[in-house]
Amino acid sequence: MIKIQRQVILAPYTTLKIGGPARYFTVVKNLRELKESISWAKENKKEIFILGGGSNILLAKPWPGLVIKNEITGSEIIKETKKSVWYQAYSGENWQKFVEDSVRRHLYGLENLASIYGSVGAAPVQNIGAYGAELKDVFVSLEALNLKTGRSKIFKASDCHFAYRDSVFKKSLRGKYFIYRVTVKLSKEPRLNLSYGGIKEILLAKKIKTPTPKQIALAVTELRASKLPIPAILPNAGSFFKNPEVSEKEFKKLQKRWPEIKFFSGSKPNLIKIPAAWLIEQAGFKGRRYGAVGMYEKQALILVNYGGASAAQVLAQIKRVIKGVKTRFGLTLEPEVNIIPPLK
Ligand SMILES: Cc1cc2nc3c(=O)[nH]c(=O)nc-3n(C[C@H](O)[C@H](O)[C@H](O)COP(=O)(O)OP(=O)(O)OC[C@H]3O[C@@H](n4cnc5c(N)ncnc54)[C@H](O)[C@@H]3O)c2cc1C
Structure with missing residues (x-):
């Protein structure tokens, strides 16, 4: 039997340490409890919100329905060939643990995504990415339960509509499915992606010429630790905004006005990505506090709760x-963090 609690404050379950009460709250540890929770919500006509590690949400209002806290953990190898391994994890598994387990097994594919907070189940929701890698690069499929019917469905990569920090689960299927387990295909042979954000330099400094996945994961962890605030010390939800993408024509206009503008290639050949951190810094927000909130002094993209925000x-x-960047550059920043209810 599942245990339904009432009026549970959600702030402690989020890395931003913000969030009022959930009217109803339950923790699920297996498929049976998950199915029972979905049935309970159906019988009682309550809307479900799925809570993983709470590292990519801003809960701006109390949740009037049922919050399901996902603690369905575990992972296993489900198929293996000479060159590859199909590795499956249940959605409540900690993402960092999943990466650690894979690199310990000497598998390539997740090492650049080391040290990202949260659960395996939330990873496809925004197609997590870092250091030149994205979940979609290794994703095979996921199994999800429809929150209205409880029925299970398999989503292949093409069904997920993965894009830059985006997927169908953030768009048309937002709040409609509980991602139950995720399968990725990892490689037994080196498939290195070291060209981003100083990974190569760290490895060279350590005189590592042919790095193992674990050595790469450690280098990424080191790089991240030097830049990102630890949520347990300074509550935050990672990058708060997406990097805006503009057409080449639009970019040329911006570059004419701000020759020092930073940029890199976008998610499609004709798009240019502009680092939101640079835009926010130029607009004067980096390290500037407004009461208990502000953009982090070492990384302007991170919105920090300095305590009690x-x-x-x-x-x-x-x-x-958003207004400051729009006024200065004419670009509209889009939040990467899931704001509940969404911004109007
Ligand atoms: C310091 C810091 C650094 C970060 N760095 C990165 C980074 O480099 N790259 C990156 O991509 N992200 C980064 N993030 C963001 C975050 O870690 C990821 O988005 C992560 O995947 C969120 O996982 P979560 O379990 O905490 O999700 P939650 O915050 O609990 O949920 C996020 C959304 O997914 C939904 N959801 C959660 N679980 C499920 C499920 N099982 N089925 C269906 N929907 C679900 C929720 O309802 C919610 O809408 C960072 C966050 C922090 C705090």
């Missing part, structure tokens, strides 16, 4: 930053 303060900061 309210959801209203964070929402005001989001709007302030």
